[in-house]
Amino acid sequence: MKKIYVFVLIIFLAISVYSFYAYNNEKDIEQDKEIxxxxxxxxxxxxxxxxxxxxxxxxxxxxxxxxxxxxxxxxxxxxxxxxxxxxxxxxxxxxxxxxxxxxxxxxxxxxxxxxxxxxxxxxxxxxxxxxxxxxxxxxxxxxxxxxxxxxxxxxxxxxxxxxxxxxxxxxxxxxxxxxxxxxxxxxxxxxxxxxxxxxxxxxxxxxxxxxxxxxxxxxxxxxxxxxxxxxxxxxxxxxxxxxxxxxxxxxxxxxxxxxxxxxxxxxxAKVPHVLNVPDGKGGIVINWHIDSNVEWFFLPRMIREGLLRKNIPMSFHITAGDFRDNPGDEMGFMVTE
The missing domain is CATH 3.40.50.880 (Class I glutamine amidotransferase (GATase) domain)
Structure with a gap:
């Protein structure tokens, strides 16, 4: 009989602890002032x-x-x-x-x-x-x-x-x-x-x-x-x-x-948000798409002619694989470690 009482007491305590944390978590969420x-x-x-x-x-x-x-x-x-x-x-x-x-x-x-x-x-x-x-x-x-x-x-x-x-x-x-x-x-x-x-x-x-x-x-x-x-x-x-x-x-x-x-x-919803621009300042970020192996020729040329340089904000999206349109065409921009 004592074992049953102990088991019931453990269940009661577990539910009480869960309810306490759930209640306080809800209150924290409701009272948080951050948007x-x-x-x-x-x-x-x-x-x-x-x-x-x-x-x-x-x-x-x-x-x-x-x-x-x-x-x-x-x-x-x-x-x-x-x-x-x-x-x-x-x-x-x-x-x-x-x-x-x-x-x-x-x-x-x-x-x-x-x-x-x-x-x-x-x-x-x-x-x-x-x-x-x-x-x-x-x-x-x-x-x-x-x-x-x-x-x-x-x-x-x-x-x-x-x-x-x-x-x-x-x-x-x-x-x-x-x-x-x-x-x-x-x-x-x-x-x-x-x-x-x-x-x-x-x-x-x-x-x-x-x-x-x-x-x-x-x-x-x-x-x-x-x-x-x-x-x-x-x-x-x-x-x-x-x-x-x-x-x-x-x-x-x-x-x-x-x-x-x-x-x-x-x-x-007019949600406030931080603009994803360098240093929070307006401007233009050039995004280059590297999609085929012809870029192995053009990228070095662009560097030589000053089109790629450190003072111009830019990002690169690279499709890295051995093919471009169809498996086996060997036209991809293959990148290896």
Whole structure:
């Protein structure tokens, strides 16, 4: 009998200690005066796979944005009004926010009603605690469409397709360079034509207005489903992007994540940030792209002619491999240690 009492006492103490630290952690977050963006994640996922989260962190750091990472199960217990005082935007990334409690949707609704901004990416809130696909994604009621359709038709739940902006003006608003599009509106590579991305099937439950759609996801059969969408809720706005932005970032496609974060955080949420310029001063940084073996000839020539010198701020992006367009063409800028 004594053993049972001891066991119960240990459990009680463990719960008490956890509750104490959780309560104080919540109070620290609410009372912090620093302006930050929140990355809302499932800590259990992050423990086993943090690469995607690090992709988001990398872009935010480079863009001079202060941020904090909060477990979504802690976030749902905080007061939206208190969080909004110092965190104008909450991001639910792909992969590390797949499993979310249903209650977070109500929390987010209150946060948006009071003037917050939020970004939901790809699969956030599409699984339950047992990692099974939900019949309706956690945020479907807020967005007016369901992006978790696996249970209904597994064959049609996921697609590959192109991201097509509605207009050139909306392309420019999301800071997409003209050279990164085909026909002025469809996202592409510089030399590889339209880029095909992983996309989720979407069932639209409430009609979307043209002004709320920035881009379509054009899937294999030609259908157009939401790609980048904004829904106004109260004084705030909710965004959904039908691309795995973080996964694309760690696979070397940086542009979509950076463009979305810059647009949502700077243009809408007005998040203060440090400009990423040398010494905090305005100016021009020349970015050189080294993509093929012809540069072994031109780089030394540029140095001889004074085009590359220490007093000109510049950066280099190098595609380092033995081929350029196709394996075996031996046209790459091969770099060895």
């Amino acid at each position: 930050t963006v929140i990355l809302a994640v499932n800590s259990n996922i992050v423990k086993t796979d943090s690469k995607v989260l690090k992709g988001y962190e990398s872009v935010l750091q480079e863009e001079g944005v202060a941020y904090r990472i909060i477990d979504v199960y802690n976030l749902q217990h905080l007061q939206p009004a208190e969080i909004l005082k110092n965190s104008p935007a909450v991001i639910f990334p792909d992969r590390v926010a797949e499993n979310l409690p249903q209650e977070i949707a109500m929390w987010l609704h209150d946060y948006l009603e009071q003037g917050g901004y939020s970004l939901i990416v790809y699969d956030a809130g599409s699984l339950n605690k047992r990692e099974k696909h939900l019949g309706n994604a956690v945020f479907s009621s807020l967005l007016g469409f369901n992006y978790s359709t696996f249970k209904e038709d597994r064959r049609q739940a996921f697609h590959h397709g192109y991201l097509e902006f509605l207009t050139e003006e909306k392309r420019d608003f999301f800071q997409i360079p003209l050279g990164k599009t085909v026909d002025g509106v469809t996202l592409s590579g510089y030399h590889y034509g339209k880029l095909s991305y992983s996309m989720r099937n979407i069932e639209v439950q409430h009609a979307l207005r043209d002004e709320d759609i920035y881009a379509w996801a054009v899937v294999e059969d030609g259908r157009k489903i939401p790609g980048i969408v904004k829904r106004n809720i109260g004084k705030g706005s909710l965004f959904y992007v039908n691309l795995p932005l973080g996964a694309m970032k760690i696979d070397a496609d940086d542009l979509p994540l950076r463009a979305v974060l810059r647009t949502v955080l700077f243009n809408f």
